[in-house]
Amino acid sequence: MTDILIMILSGTGALFILLAAIGFVRMPDFFLRVSVTTKAATLGVGLMLGSAAVYFYNSSVTSRVLAIILFLLLTAPVAAHMIGRTAYFIGTKLWKGSIMDDLNGMYEQDTHELNSSEEQAMEGPMRERNTEDDTGF
């Protein structure tokens, strides 16, 4: 019974990690790749660590596994948000199929301050919509 549970957990986790890797190679844009990284890899690694916890069936291992899963769940969105914000500031190009960019013209270029109202945004220089023609891999 435990064997079957370990096989199901690790197999599902490996499937999610494989899907994340395929999506990471196939996605055409940086911002789409970030979403693949943070969602699927976190769930896959969580299921894998869960199968390890089921296998050892030990309170010390289970607490360690829970600590790793909690740490991953806490830090993955923070890291993805920071690297996505930086990527928007340094001018990473959007995919040509992206139809909207809500942050366009809302950021001060020097101070990185965010304006939320439309009137203030119109005064600032609108950054031209840059898209990349390359559709990725």
Added chain:
Amino acid sequence: MSQYQFLYYGILPVLSISVVLVFIRFIKGPGVVDRVIALDLLITIGIAIIAMYSVITNQPTFLDIAMILALIAFLGTVAFSYYLQRRKKND
């Protein structure tokens, strides 16, 4: 099929293929930020490989190293994003 065979011949090759696919993007990636998140994903898959290896070899000590790797992945991503943002501002 026993559990050992399933983990050794089923799960670990799938994880290896995932590492190779992410490494393709790591080499090919158009910008620096693509490489940064590729490195993050490589370390995350490494945590999964360490977990499977600790089950196969029946040694739970390897999970400590997985914890340290999770910490290093987060610190690396945050440090790279901070550095890239600063570099743009100073230019």
